[in-house]
Amino acid sequence: xxxxxxxxxxxxxxxxxxxxxxxxxxxxxxxxxxxxxxxxxxxxxxxxxxxxxxxxxxxxxxxxxxxxxxxxxxxxxxxxxxxxxxxxxxxxxxxxxxxxxxxxxxxxxxxxxxxxxxxxxxxxxxxxxxxxxxxxxxxxxxxxxxxxxxxxxxxxxxxxxxxxxxxxxxxxxxxxxxxxxxxxxxxxxxxxxxxxxxxxxxxxxxxxxxxxxxxxxxxxxxxxx
Amino acid sequence: xxxxxxxxxxxxxxxxxxxxxxxxxxxxxxxxxxxxxxxxxxxxxxxxxxxxxxxxxxxxxxxxxxxxxxxxxxxxxxxxxxxxxxxxxxxxxxxxxxxxxxxxxxxxxxxxxxxxxxxxxxxxxxxxxxxxxxxxxxxxxxxxxxxxxxxxxxxxxxxxxxxxxxxxxxxxxxxxxxxxxxxxxxxxxxxxxxxxxxxxxxxxxxxxxxxxxxxxxxxxxxxxxxxxxxxxxxxxxxxxxxxxxxxxxxxxxxxxxxxxxxxxxxxxxxxxxxxxxxxxxxxxxxxxxxxxxxxxxxxxxxxxxxxxxxxxxxxxxxxxxxxxxxxxxxxxxxxxxxxxxxxxxxxxxxxxxxxxxxxxxxxxxxxxxxxxxxxxxxxxxxxxxxxxxxxxxxxxxxxxxxxxxxxxxxxxxxxxxxxx
Numbered sequence: 001x002x003x004x005x006x007x008x009x010x011x012x013x014x015x016x017x018x019x020x021x022x023x024x025x026x027x028x029x030x031x032x033x034x035x036x037x038x039x040x041x042x043x044x045x046x047x048x049x050x051x052x053x054x055x056x057x058x059x060x061x062x063x064x065x066x067x068x069x070x071x072x073x074x075x076x077x078x079x080x081x082x083x084x085x086x087x088x089x090x091x092x093x094x095x096x097x098x099x100x101x102x103x104x105x106x107x108x109x110x111x112x113x114x115x116x117x118x119x120x121x122x123x124x125x126x127x128x129x130x131x132x133x134x135x136x137x138x139x140x141x142x143x144x145x146x147x148x149x150x151x152x153x154x155x156x157x158x159x160x161x162x163x164x165x166x167x168x169x170x171x172x173x174x175x176x177x178x179x180x181x182x183x184x185x186x187x188x189x190x191x192x193x194x195x196x197x198x199x200x201x202x203x204x205x206x207x208x209x210x211x212x213x214x215x216x217x218x219x220x221x222x223x224x225x
Numbered sequence: 226x227x228x229x230x231x232x233x234x235x236x237x238x239x240x241x242x243x244x245x246x247x248x249x250x251x252x253x254x255x256x257x258x259x260x261x262x263x264x265x266x267x268x269x270x271x272x273x274x275x276x277x278x279x280x281x282x283x284x285x286x287x288x289x290x291x292x293x294x295x296x297x298x299x300x301x302x303x304x305x306x307x308x309x310x311x312x313x314x315x316x317x318x319x320x321x322x323x324x325x326x327x328x329x330x331x332x333x334x335x336x337x338x339x340x341x342x343x344x345x346x347x348x349x350x351x352x353x354x355x356x357x358x359x360x361x362x363x364x365x366x367x368x369x370x371x372x373x374x375x376x377x378x379x380x381x382x383x384x385x386x387x388x389x390x391x392x393x394x395x396x397x398x399x400x401x402x403x404x405x406x407x408x409x410x411x412x413x414x415x416x417x418x419x420x421x422x423x424x425x426x427x428x429x430x431x432x433x434x435x436x437x438x439x440x441x442x443x444x445x446x447x448x449x450x451x452x453x454x455x456x457x458x459x460x461x462x463x464x465x466x467x468x469x470x471x472x473x474x475x476x477x478x479x480x481x482x483x484x485x486x487x488x489x490x491x492x493x494x495x496x497x498x499x500x501x502x503x504x505x506x507x508x509x510x511x512x513x514x515x516x517x518x519x520x521x522x523x524x525x526x527x528x529x530x531x532x533x534x535x536x537x538x539x540x541x542x543x544x545x546x547x548x549x550x551x552x553x554x555x556x557x558x559x560x561x562x563x564x565x566x567x568x569x570x571x572x573x574x575x576x577x578x579x580x581x582x583x584x585x586x587x588x589x590x591x592x593x594x595x596x597x598x599x600x601x602x603x604x605x606x607x608x609x610x611x612x613x614x615x616x617x618x619x620x621x622x623x624x625x626x627x628x629x630x631x632x633x634x635x636x637x638x639x640x641x642x643x644x645x
Contacts, residue, residue: 009452015459080451102455102488105462168466172485191530216474218465
């Protein structure tokens with residue numbers, strides 16, 4: 001899986017590259033419009049992460065050109081300016097997703113995987129790890145082929161952790177992803193803990209080979225036993 | 226007191242004075258003229274009577290007004306140098322009025338055939354008290370008439386003249402810095418109003434530009450903060466994954482918490498600025514009952530965690546036309562406020578009735594200070610991680626759609642939305 005990150009902030013670029021490489025993606029980078037143009041011309045990418053504001057051009061222009069030429073790469077727009085207009089325009093021009101800065105690495109991973117899934121796999125996408133199998137289409141979780149009874153939120157939490165398996169998922173990232181953007185007004189995410197507790201019980205009950213590990217007050221990690 | 230009425234008051238007092246003085250002068254003038262004309266008449270009659278006496282000597286002895294208007298009495302001779310006509314006012318009994326009435330009397334002396342006679346001639350005259358009374362009444366009516374004319378003129382002419390002023394005044398009163406770009410100029414060819422208009426326009430433009438400048442600054446600052454915040458948070462997330470020790474993890478956790486607080490603060494500021502900036506223009510009819518039910522599902526886990534029971538009582542359908550995202554923001558912030566500050570093991574009662582929505586929760590004992598509650602960065606002791614912007618955001622949304630947002634305290638905290 002080859003990914004291109006177009007981002008002018010060197011540190012931002014470095015972070016994204018590092019995080020995606022930990023997911024074993026092949027990551028290339030471009031730090032301005034011209035470089036991006038060159039790379040897109042030469043290689044095919046499965047997913048392009050595109051910052052809207054570039055020093056020598058607008059990411060939206062690049063997107064327009066890309067889609068105009070019929071290049072099928074998946075595109076995730078990234079912007080520091082959380083603008084509804086940019087988002088709508090970007091999606092209209094054919095971008096797959098829009099991610100306002102700042103975002104969590106876990107969220108970036110999840111979004112990239114969602115785009116790749118939409119692009120590559122036809123039919124019902126399934127995620128498998130150890131004896132765990134999650135079907136995203138009919139929202140079911142099977143452990144050793146036995147269906148686990150999960151409510152909607154528990155399913156979302158498990159799926160998000162699975163998309164970021166072996167990676168640290170911060171409480172905020174999890175809360176924002178599962179409970180929605182507006183939850184971030186809340187002053188504590190303690191309520192997540194009760195969901196995690198229930199989920200752990202069910203994973204134990206069905207003897208899953210994976211477990212949710214708490215990481216020092218920062219968040220959680222789904223690991224293989 | 227209105228400007229128009231004030232001028233009338235100022236006119237009324239001097240006018241009374243001027244009219245008073247004028248009345249006194251007029252009265253004396255008129256009286257003079259009347260006496261003059263009466264005295265002329267009497268002199269003429271004197272000549273006629275003397276003429277008559279020469280032809281009919283029998284009237285030379287009529288001492289008791291036998292002929293109605295004169296008496297003649299023979300008198301001893303007097304030095305001719307003393308013969309003067311004297312006019313004076315006196316009283317005489319009038320048969321018709323059955324009363325003593327003032328009369329004008331001419332006393333003179335004349336000579337016929339060497340004998341002297343005293344002649345008294347009378348003519349009835351104006352009754353002064355009647356005259357004064359009549360005059361007073363006329364003046365009073367004149368005064369009232371003038372006042373009425375003045376009032377009417379004020380209300381028609383002055384109103385017309387001052388119309389641009391009042392127009393400007395009402396536009397200024399309606400002017401809202403947060404939403405208006407400026408105020409419409411007034412049309413007038415009166416120099417003072419033209420100048421007033423120019424100065425007001427200048428002032429308003431200055432206010433608007435400094436206000437938008439400030440908002441722009443907040444927005445730009447917030448945007449500029451996003452990237453460094455993103456870099457810092459992501460770096461820490463990556464660092465936390467790379468197996469540092471427990472002590473370091475604690476520090477990372479704390480730094481992350483604070484950075485995320487900064488992110489929330491930044492987002493809230495941006496949202497506030499956007500609400501003011503007339504973003505979110507698209508409006509649909511929002512069913513507040515439906516929206517509340519949806520949000521109750523979203524916040525169920527949070528409520529369960531705090532052991533707060535949320536009840537919705539929908540007495541009537543409540544719909545209002547507004548932007549969907551902002552309706553969401555409004556209710557979300559009120560709900561979060563109630564849940565965050567609500568005491569554990571209590572209830573949150575949401576009542577939706579006609580044109581009204583009320584959230585009642587048990588929180589701290591006693592009322593919160595109502596003034597400043599909806600101000601930015603107003604924090605109560607609890608919730609060190611809250612941004613202090615939640616209620617300010619709710620208020621900004623409510624204000625934008627003319628919805629009243631009020632706080633009361635009975636035995637619980639009541640936040641009420643009054644829809645127009």
